[in-house]
Amino acid sequence: MDELGVTDFQLHVLALMRAPDELAEPTLAILGADSVTMAERSDLIGRHFTIRPGVTEVLRAILSAAEILEGAAAEARAGDPVRYAFPAWPELEFEVSYAPSGMALHSAHFVRPRRPGPPQPVDVAPWSFLREDLPGAFEHIAEVDLWDTYASYTATDRSSHQRCFLRFAWGLLQEVSPMQ
Structure with a gap:
């Protein structure tokens, strides 16, 4: 099996978005892929989402290069959210909560990076608004x-x-x- 990594996971995220072409095409270029490669890599990543023992360790290994280490990250408990920086979405972070059982993801979604001060207004536009x-x-x-x-x-x-x-x-x- 091919070695899976952060780029493959980003292709999986993009494939499941069913994003408008005007957003998907430049993102594919950033990731160095086309729609056929996206579909293939997404399928491979999707196979790792089945509920089974050890799935969280596999996904954490795939995403490890993009992990954002904050504060006491080394002391994080099972179920605590983990944030990842994806080059395809540089203004956002991808937050994942792994199920404490180790058998699945509890949740996965984009969030804004933590920044001091009040939240800034956001345009209600695709890929800007959460x-x-x-x-x-x-x-x-x-x-x-x-x-x-x-x-x-x-x-x-x-x-x-x-x-x-x-x-x-x-x-x-x-x-x-x-x-x-």
Whole structure:
């Protein structure tokens, strides 16, 4: 089997996003891949997501080169979130919580890096806006669908009062469209 690494995992994340072409194509170029390679590498990574003993150790090994060590990282307990820096998304971090059983991921999603000071305003645009930003920019938020790495909502924009549909993958906005 080929050695799997951070680039392969990023290709897997990108493949599952079903991202708009205008975002996916430049990201593939950053990762040195095309859509065929993305599909192949994503399939290989996907095989490691099956619930089984030791899966968290395999995934941590795949992602180890991208791990962000913070504070007492050496003392982290099973189940504590671990953050990774991915070159394809340099403004964000990818946070993973591994199940204490060692048999699965508990959660995995994009987050903003921890920075001192108040949060900065964020554009409501694909790959700039996170699911965690919803309450600050929208009201009357209603979950439409929540499944695996995907989530979609309808919500009212606080500034324009426009009702919108928002689709997220890995906690990162993929699509926003006004509703009639």
